[in-house]
Amino acid sequence: MPKFSANLGFLWPDRPLLDRIDAAARAGFRAVELHWPYDVPAGHVKERCANHGLELLGINTPLGNVENGDFGLGALPGREADFENMFRQSLAWGEIAGASAIHVMAGVVAPDQKREGRRTLVENLRKAAAMAPAMTLLLEGLNQRDKPGYFYSTIGEKADIIADVGAPNVKIMFDIYHVGVSEGDIFRKLETYFPLIGHVQIAAVPSRAEPDEGEVHYAHAFDELDRIGYDGWVGCEYKPRGGTDDGLAWTKTLNVTL
Incomplete structure (x- = not known):
């Protein structure tokens, strides 16, 4: 059975x-992962996690100028300096807080800029990977229903970019929800891309609620993760149907021990 992390985003x-x-500690989680925690001092987060014996996993790079449509900067041509500044912010915060991974957000890219955006992302990732050799950099595709125009949405696209970057600390964030909505065939993809997977996340498909409903039978998914030898964390990145604590009844339904 995998080990589970609470996504506090x-x-x-x-x-x-x-x-x-x-709350995550009281619920029995042994690790947490965050989205954009930068308004809270990193030292405070490190102390609070240490008080509970919680491991801090990943954080996301900042979105950029949201009012202007930014949703990450990694693949935005002409914004390389902005990306570097924001990545340095993430790295500094993460190192102080004790995080082990950074999700590098690619951003929304116009169709006619995709080729240049890919070149930009590869170069940005090469520089970022060299700046943070002890940190895992995660690439996550977002499905086009939830975030139209996001730079990538398939596992194959990320695998090709990782090959071009050529850095061992750049890995795939395999979010079963996004993979399920974008392309399906989840279990075959888990096995095919297993060597490149740095983290796994879960939520019901297609609702993104607790993983006890929808198209993916998560008891089988957890068995598959065990079968292929995945020993990393599984991030619970779902949107609760109601109160988070009440929603944790899914763990009993699926015979999961946090």
Whole structure:
């Protein structure tokens, strides 16, 4: 059975970040992962996690200028300096807080800029990987229903970019929800791309709620992760149907021990 992490970008959204860390520990989680925690001092997060014996996994690079349509900067031609500054911010925060991974957000790219965007992303990742050799850099495709125009949405695209970057610390974030919505054939892709997978996330397909409904039978998914030898964390990045604590009944339904 995999080990599970609480994604505090979505879980316990009704309270401040440090209180969410407390809630995750009370619920029995042994690790947490974050989205954009930069308004909270990294040292405070490190201390709160340490108080509970929680491991801090990943954070996301900043979105950029959201009012102007930014949703990450990694693949945006002409924004290389902005990306580097924001990656350095993520790296500095993550190192102080004790994080082990950074999700490098590629951003929304116009169709006529995709080729140049790919070149930009590869170069940005090469520089970032060299700056942070002890940090895992994760690439996650977002499905086009949830985020139209996001630079990539398929596992194959990310695998090709990782091959071009050529850095051992650049890995795939295999979000079963996004893979399910974007392309399906989840279990075959888990096995095919297993050597490149740095982290796994879960949510119901297609609702993105607790993983006890929808098209993916998660008890089977957890068996598959065991079968292929995945020993990393599985991030619970779902949007609760109601209260987060009540929604954790899915663990009993699927015979999961946090």
